[in-house]
Amino acid sequence: MNARPDTLSTTFAALADPTRRAILARLTRGPATVTELAAPFAMSGPAVSKHLRVLEHAGLIARGREAQWRPCQLRAGPLREVADWTAAYRRFWEGSFDRLDMYLGELQAKRRKTTGKEQRNARRKKQR
């Protein structure tokens, strides 16, 4: 939707692919070449290179300058931004809001019960 996506959008888009996440996971064990990164995947070199370009564009990896052996290295800075962004939602998955849901559910059930009672009472009045 944006001509120039913001940093966080670029990071999320780069992470929205299991192969790219697997590449990042591999790089936690140390720098690796394109050939080494391609090995676990049934994927052509160019296909892996394309993924690497997306990761590099998002600042999630850095690549060496050597023309032939350009080792890739993990850059975790953008992941810190993801963690910071996610932290704002922690309280929503840590139970308190599930309890609110339960409370609202109980309220609705009570209302339904009351409404049912009122309807029965109304019917009784009519029958009298």
Add this chain to the structure above:
Amino acid sequence: MNARPDTLSTTFAALADPTRRAILARLTRGPATVTELAAPFAMSGPAVSKHLRVLEHAGLIARGREAQWRPCQLRAGPLREVADWTAAYRRFWEGSFDRLDMYLGELQAKRRKTTGKEQRNARRKKQR
């Protein structure tokens, strides 16, 4: 790349848009209707609805069943998965790996210095 994206990929793709993240931020203040959610954006109802469908598909929001007033509610479960996934990379942004970078940088600088010295020595030997 996958016909059926995995949960985490679907979540990341849904989060890769600033409008969708703004909608989630708004929902931390409580449920809201499409009209209420559309208000802060210069965006048509259908455009907002499209974003809501993406968020709903990713399980990040739930919508009420009432046909006319379908309030949206935040569902933070998928964000917990994002936080868990990100946590594995925490040690990479918490300094220890920056220190490794610094160390490698120093090593390279030393090597360059040594190489320079060797070259000067070689020149001196030639001149003698």
